[in-house]
Every structure is written in C-alpha cells, then in structure tokens.
Amino acid sequence: MKTSYIIGIAVFWSVLLVVGTAGLISYENEKMITALKMANADGKQVGKVDQMVQSAIEQGQTLWTTELIARHTTNTDCWIVVDGVIYDVTEYIPLHPGGSETILNTCGTDATEAFKTKGASGDDHSALAYELLARYKVAVLGDPLPVAVTATTAGEVAPTATVASSAAQTTFVSSAPSTPKVDTPSLIVSALTAAVVAAHNTVNDCWLIIKDKVYDVTEYVPFHPGGTGAIRTWCGKEATQAFSTMGGKGKNHSTNAWKLLDKYFVGSLGGSVSSAVVSTNTSSPSTTVSPTTDLATSPEEAILKEYPGATIIGVEQEDDGRATVKFYYDGEKYEAKLDAANNIVEIDD
Amino acid sequence: MLRRNSYIGLVIVILLVLFPVLPWLIMKPLELRFGSGAAVATSIGQLSALLGLAMFSISLVLIARLPFLEKYFGGLDRIWQAHRHLGMFGFLLMLVHPLALAVRLVPVSVAEAALFFVPSFADMARTFGIVALLLMMGIIGATLFAHWRYQILLKTHRFLGLAFMLGVLHAFLIPSDISGNTVLAAYCGMLSFAGITAYLYRTVFARVVPKHSYTIKAVKKLHSTLTEVTLRPTEKPLTFKPGQFVFVSFADPALSKETHPFSISSAPHEQDLRLTIKALGDWTAAVGDLGVGSKALIEGPFGGFTSEQGVTNKEVWIAGGIGITPFLSRARALVEGKDGQKMIDLYYITNTRDELVFERELSELAMNFKNFRLFPHVSKEQGYLSTNTIRQQSGQLTDRDVYVCGPAGMMKSIITQCKEAGVASSQIHAEEFAML
Numbered sequence: 001m002k003t004s005y006i007i008g009i010a011v012f013w014s015v016l017l018v019v020g021t022a023g024l025i026s027y028e029n030e031k032m033i034t035a036l037k038m039a040n041a042d043g044k045q046v047g048k049v050d051q052m053v054q055s056a057i058e059q060g061q062t063l064w065t066t067e068l069i070a071r072h073t074t075n076t077d078c079w080i081v082v083d084g085v086i087y088d089v090t091e092y093i094p095l096h097p098g099g100s101e102t103i104l105n106t107c108g109t110d111a112t113e114a115f116k117t118k119g120a121s122g123d124d125h126s127a128l129a130y131e132l133l134a135r136y137k138v139a140v141l142g143d144p145l146p147v148a149v150t151a152t153t154a155g156e157v158a159p160t161a162t163v164a165s166s167a168a169q170t171t172f173v174s175s176a177p178s179t180p181k182v183d184t185p186s187l188i189v190s191a192l193t194a195a196v197v198a199a200h201n202t203v204n205d206c207w208l209i210i211k212d213k214v215y216d217v218t219e220y221v222p223f224h225p226g227g228t229g230a231i232r233t234w235c236g237k238e239a240t241q242a243f244s245t246m247g248g249k250g251k252n253h254s255t256n257a258w259k260l261l262d263k264y265f266v267g268s269l270g271g272s273v274s275s276a277v278v279s280t281n282t283s284s285p286s287t288t289v290s291p292t293t294d295l296a297t298s299p300e301e302a303i304l305k306e307y308p309g310a311t312i313i314g315v316e317q318e319d320d321g322r323a324t325v326k327f328y329y330d331g332e333k334y335e336a337k338l339d340a341a342n343n344i345v346e347i348d349d
Numbered sequence: 350m351l352r353r354n355s356y357i358g359l360v361i362v363i364l365l366v367l368f369p370v371l372p373w374l375i376m377k378p379l380e381l382r383f384g385s386g387a388a389v390a391t392s393i394g395q396l397s398a399l400l401g402l403a404m405f406s407i408s409l410v411l412i413a414r415l416p417f418l419e420k421y422f423g424g425l426d427r428i429w430q431a432h433r434h435l436g437m438f439g440f441l442l443m444l445v446h447p448l449a450l451a452v453r454l455v456p457v458s459v460a461e462a463a464l465f466f467v468p469s470f471a472d473m474a475r476t477f478g479i480v481a482l483l484l485m486m487g488i489i490g491a492t493l494f495a496h497w498r499y500q501i502l503l504k505t506h507r508f509l510g511l512a513f514m515l516g517v518l519h520a521f522l523i524p525s526d527i528s529g530n531t532v533l534a535a536y537c538g539m540l541s542f543a544g545i546t547a548y549l550y551r552t553v554f555a556r557v558v559p560k561h562s563y564t565i566k567a568v569k570k571l572h573s574t575l576t577e578v579t580l581r582p583t584e585k586p587l588t589f590k591p592g593q594f595v596f597v598s599f600a601d602p603a604l605s606k607e608t609h610p611f612s613i614s615s616a617p618h619e620q621d622l623r624l625t626i627k628a629l630g631d632w633t634a635a636v637g638d639l640g641v642g643s644k645a646l647i648e649g650p651f652g653g654f655t656s657e658q659g660v661t662n663k664e665v666w667i668a669g670g671i672g673i674t675p676f677l678s679r680a681r682a683l684v685e686g687k688d689g690q691k692m693i694d695l696y697y698i699t700n701t702r703d704e705l706v707f708e709r710e711l712s713e714l715a716m717n718f719k720n721f722r723l724f725p726h727v728s729k730e731q732g733y734l735s736t737n738t739i740r741q742q743s744g745q746l747t748d749r750d751v752y753v754c755g756p757a758g759m760m761k762s763i764i765t766q767c768k769e770a771g772v773a774s775s776q777i778h779a780e781e782f783a784m785l
Contacts, residue, residue, distance in 0.1 A: 001433065015448050024463065092457075094387040098525065126472050
C-alpha cells in the first residue's frame with residue numbers, strides 16, 4: 001500500500017516536473033510560433049485552396065462564404081466557422097477535451113453557438129481555447145478569395161476585385177459577394193465609422209477605438225500580459241475607458257503600452273481610410289493586395305508570388321542585385337536565393 | 350483465507366467497476382479511440398477517470414458499515430480490505446488521468462501540456478479536479494505515513510469524502526464522454542450518488558445509524574494494560590455470534606465520544622456484554638476510568654471470524670496477546686454446546702507469563718470439555734511460536750481449520766507458515782483487524 005503510493009506519487013510529480021519545465025522553456029518559443037502560425041493562417045487565404053474553393057473561384061466567386069466550408073465534414077478534413085472566421089480544426093479533433101465527436105458534429109458548419117456554449121453546458125470556452133483556435137485559422141468569412149488564383153482566372157480584374165471586396169468587408173457586408181468589378185473611388189476609400197469597427201469583434205480580428213482613434217490589435221492579442229480575455233471583451237468597441245483603467249482596475253497602461261498601441265493605428269474615427277490600408281492592417285499583411293504582374297519588382301514579391309502567404313523574416317540584398325530571403329511557409333522555414341532579376345534560383349528548407 | 354461467499358462481493362465490485370467501459374467503447378467508433386497516439390492517450394485518460402470514479406464511489410459505499418454487505422464479503426474486515434484496495438487503485442488511476450491527458454497535448458504544445466496542470470478561475474471544472482487530486486494526495490499520504498493519533502487520522506481520512514465530491518463535480522462539469530452519453534452519465538451519477546449518500550450517512554447524518562443502548566455495569570482492571578468493561582442492555586440486547594466485534598462509544602466524562610471497535614469477549618448466552626480492552630492509546634488507556642452507570646452506544650455486530658467459516662471439524666486457534674478476545678467468546682460459548690463436536694486446540698501466546706490473564710479460566714474450560722485443549726505460550730521464554738511446535742502437539746495441520754488473531758506481524762508469519770505446511774487457503778481464517 002505504502003509502496004504503491006510512493007511509486008504513484010513519484011511518477012506523477014516527475015512527469016509533472018518534466019512537462020512543467022519543458023513547458024516553461026518552450027513557452028516563449030511557442031508564443032513566437034503561434035504568432036507565426038497566425039500570420040501564416042492569414043496567408044492560408046491564399047494558400048489553402050481545395051477543389052471546392054478552386055471551382056468557386058472559377059465560377060467568379062470572389063469572397064469566402066459558408067458554402068465553401070460545407071464540404072469539410074470528416075475527421076480527416078474538418079472546417080468550422082466561429083465568429084465569422086473559418087478554421088481548419090482537423091488536427092485538433094483527437095485532442096479535444098470535450099470529445100472528438102462534439103467537434104465532428106459541427107464540421108462544415110457555423111459552430112459559433114456550439115463553441116460558445118460548449119454544446120449544452122452553456123459555458124463559453126476558455127481564453128486558452130480561443131488562443132488554440134486561432135492557430136487553425138483559414139480565413140475570414142466575407143474576405144476575398146485567394147488573389148493569385150483569381151488572377152489566373154479573372155485576369156486583370158483581380159486587383160480591383162480584391163480591393164472592392166476588402167471595401168465590402170470594411171463596410172460590413174460579409175454575406176454573398178456583391179459586384180466585384182466596380183471600380184469607383186468611393187469604394188476604395190471607406191469611412192471609418194464605429195459600425196465598421198464593430199465588425200472586427202473577435203480575438204482573431206480585433207479592432208479597438210481608443211480616444212477616437214482606431215487600432216487593429218489582432219496581432220498583439222496573444223501577447224497581452226493581462227490575458228487574451230481582457231482584450232476580447234472590447235474587440236470592436238470603444239475601449240478608451242478600459243484601456244486607461246486596465247479594465248476597471250484603476251491603473252492606466254504604461255507609456256510603453258501606449259507607444260506599442262501606436263504601432264497598430266488604423267485611422268481616426270470618423271475619418272476615411274484607404275481600403276488598401278485597411279486591408280494591410282487587417283492582420284493580413286503583404287499578401288492580398290500585391291498586384292500580380294508577371295515580373296516581380298522585389299525579392300519579397302517574388303517569394304510571395306511563388307509561396308503565397310509566406311511570412312518573410314529577412315532579406316539580404318547583395319550589391320550585384322542577388323538576394324537571399326528567409327521566410328516561413330506553411331509552418332516550415334525556407335531560405336531562397338534569387339538572382340538579380342528576382343528569379344528564384346535555389347531553395348533550401 | 351477465503352471466507353464463505355466472500356467472492357460474491359468481489360465479483361460484484363469488479364463488474365460494477367468495469368461496466369462503464371462497455372458504453373464507453375461502443376459510443377464512438379474505435380478509430381476515434383485508438384486511431385492515433387493522441388487518441389490513445391485521451392482514451393487512457395478517460396478510462397482511468399471512469400474506472401477511478403467507480404472505484405472511489407464503491408469504496409465509499411463499502412466503508413459505510415452496512416451490515417447486509419458483510420455476508421457477500423465474509424466480514425467487515427474483508428470489506429475494509431476491499432475499501433482500501435479499491436481506494437488505492439482508484440487513486441493511482443486518478444494520477445494517471447491528468448498525466449495521460451496532458452501528455453497527449455505535448456505534440457501540439459508543451460506549454461499547453463504544462464498549463465493543463467495550472468488551476469484557473471476561468472476553468473473551474475478543471476480546477477475542481479486539480480484541487481480534488483491534491484487533497485487526495487495529501488490525505489492518503491497522511492493516512493499511510495503520519496504517526497498521529499488514530500482518531501485524528503480517522504478524521505483526516507474522512508476529508509477524502511470532500512475530495513471525492515469535488516472530483517464528482519469535476520467529472521460532471523467538464524465536457525467529456527460522461528456528459529455526452531446518457532448511459533454513462535446515468536451510471537456514473539448513480540454510483541457517485543451512492544458514494545456520496547454513504548459518506549453523508551457516516552458523517553453528517555451519523556445519528557441515524559441504528560445503535561444498541563447499554564449501561565456500564567462494571568469496570569474491572571485485569572492487568573496493568575487490560576480492562577474488562579461489562580455492559581448491561583437497557584433495551585433489546587444485541588444478537589451476535591462468538592468471534593464478532595462491535596463499535597462502541599461511551600457517554601462518560603472520563604472519555605471523549607469517539608467510536609472504537611472491539612471484539613466481544615463474552616458468550617451470546619450471557620446477559621451482559623463484555624469487552625476486553627487493551628490500553629494501546631490515550632483513549633483505550635482511559636477506559637479504566639469509566640464510571641459505572643454511564644451510557645454506551647453499540648453498533649454491530651460485525652465480522653466473519655466465526656465458527657461458521659470452518660470447513661473441517663478440527664480447529665487450531667492461535668491467539669496473540671489481546672487477539673485472545675474473539676476466542677474467549679467462542680470458548681465461553683462452549684457451555685452452550687456450541688462447537689461441542691469440534692476438536693479445538695487453543696494456542697494462547699503472550700510476551701510474558703503475567704500477561705496470560707485468562708489462562709486459569711481457559712484451563713478450567715479445558716478440564717470440563719475434553720475436545721478443548723489449551724497451550725499457553727510465552728514468547729520471551731519459549732521463543733516465537735512456529736507451526737512446527739503446533740504440529741508436535743496437535744498433529745498434522747492439513748486437515749484442520751486454523752484461526753489466527755493477533756498482532757499483524759504474528760498473523761502474517763503464522764499464515765505464511767501454515768501455507769508452507771500445506772494448509773489450504775480455505776482452512777486459514779484470520780481476523781484482519783488492522784484498520785486504515
């Protein structure tokens with residue numbers, strides 16, 4: 001009896017110690033990977049194209065719609081929608097603490113309700129669960145479909161379509177695609193109203209209004225020292241009070257925090273902002289709006305053309321015009337060598 | 350060692366514990382259960398919790414001293430044994446439970462796996478589980494290793510019931526196969542309800558436990574450490590078989606109102622009930638100060654250390670020290686004609702000669718009953734009693750029932766020796782009196 005107890009306790013605490021230590025060591029590291037994965041997940045808007053999506057694009061569809069996820073319903077291919085964002089949760093199915101079939105039941109559908117109530121228990125998922133979910137982001141409903149592919153099928157219309165649909169997004173039209181070929185300046189410049197901000201109300205697409213300025217803090221959410229949950233409540237809302245009191249604790253954020261906030265500035269409330277800017281700021285940097293000309297004008301562009309959605313982490317340009325680009329693509333790290341005309345000549349992973 | 354019908358209880362317990370595996374197995378395709386490393390880890394985590402919960406629930410029911418359960422286990426001491434083993438096994442499974450569930454997260458995120466053990470107010474269901482497990486570790490550790498007074502240990506041990514309730518809360522709040530399957534939810538709900546009810550019956554509602562009312566008629570010091578308390582029934586007396594024991598508590602200024610178990614040393618035909626109590630702790634040492642006329646409450650009788658367990662008509666009784674009490678009752682019952690046709694050899698072992706308090710009374714009985722023989726044995730003078738010595742006096746042991754009661758070390762040694770001498774398990778009867 002005593003021996004069993006001692007052995008049991010010893011094994012338990014040793015495993016705990018090992019996992020705990022390893023967890024502590026890899027914590028910072030994983031934060032970075034999460035950030036990269038999230039950046040990449042945005043990239044998947046371009047990268048993750050299955051047949052269904054492909055044919056939708058060929059039929060002239062330009063925006064992500066619920067129909068596009070409806071076929072991902074199996075335990076080897078499961079997409080769900082939560083808060084208007086599409087996630088590919090296939091990898092997570094066997095890990096789900098609430099049982100795999102609870103996820104399987106929602107594959108291919110809008111699981112927001114189920115996610116927020118944990119099926120029937122009525123409890124919302126934890127902040128941790130939201131962070132985990134963010135890792136599996138595919139795209140935002142109503143966002144433009146992959147540009148690169150659009151370009152091949154719709155030719156010169158693509159850039160316009162992208163801008164137009166981005167504009168549609170900023171003015172909170174997230175349902176069926178409208179007329180994508182409209183090319184009027186009024187759509188390129190959209191008003192930054194409270195209603196527009198209100199559409200960005202999830203942790204994976206989070207805008208805040210602070211002192212009449214609009215900030216897109218999506219990228220920062222997982223790093224918030226006060227926890228993801230503290231920000232989540234304010235996504236899409238007027239958060240001046242909350243920010244200057246740390247959510248009612250009465251303490252203002254530090255000068256440093258205010259400075260950090262500046263980094264995520266989108267525009268002033270009531271002002272107008274170029275949809276292109278909005279698009280770059282809506283946590284999908286560098287990819288969607290890149291014009292698809294045949295000749296890449298920079299090494300970055302060349303990489304993005306070849307590896308849509310890649311996250312570039314460094315560019316070294318030689319005097320003679322050759323360049324080395326390091327980037328993440330689909331979770332892997334790559335290093336590419338380019339010649340002076342920005343053609344990829346060598347690629348290592 | 351096997352008592353009559355004692356396997357029935359064990360078989361039922363095993364079936365009750367294993368039953369939930371069945372709905373668990375068929376509620377989902379097996380591929381989801383064992384299809385990948387993560388799925389296997391999840392399955393181990395879930396199964397260990399499922400079995401552990403069942404074991405704890407049953408373990409609580411077993412310790413509620415329900416008289417009707419005795420016949421299926423062969424005595425309360427056997428039920429206690431089952432309680433301890435189920436409890437310990439359940440506890441070990443509960444340790445496996447979070448480990449398996451955390452390890453499955455490692456391939457996704459080591460930090461996530463580590464965070465799995467960190468309690469948080471945002472996730473109360475998981476936090477309940479963590480607190481329950483920590484409580485169990487502490488309390489079981491104390492039960493096994495702390496050298497506290499018996500009653501303090503007992504009180505500490507009872508807090509395991511609270512840990513269990515937290516665990517049940519955890520099991521039903523957390524999204525899992527239990528909450529997702531009606532059969533499992535109903536079954537686990539039923540088991541844990543039984544466990545909690547049994548626990549409350551023994552703690553909060555202990556007043557409703559049926560007890561016999563007695564008054565103290567005499568308190569006699571038999572030896573420096575031995576006191577005999579004679580009790581007279583104030584209402585209907587208790588019916589018992591020689592060899593059984595009771596739980597007693599006294600309403601007397603000399604003693605705190607604790608409940609202690611003692612073998613009955615009187616015979617059933619006697620009007621009064623006699624308990625022979627050895628001073629082993631503060632409470633038992635103060636028994637000599639009990640006042641005549643004080644009230645006593647008695648719960649029982651319990652125990653299967655009775656002549657009914659015998660399979661032959663030749664018996665060897667081996668009593669170590671205070672372990673003589675159940676045999677005293679049986680020997681005194683010889684007058685009633687009980688065990689009259691049985692050949693009985695009683696080995697009465699003490700450390701020193703002056704501790705052979707009942708030698709005179711027993712040898713008088715031996716003179717009156719030809720089939721009953723007494724062999725006093727003083728260890729300090731003659732060394733430890735071995736089966737060899739017994740065989741020299743009683744002949745072969747293989748065709749006899751051996752009854753042994755005494756200190757744990759002595760019992761263990763005698764039982765081992767008997768087995769080596771070829772005595773069948775069914776012929777060896779021991780009173781497993783070590784509690785907790």
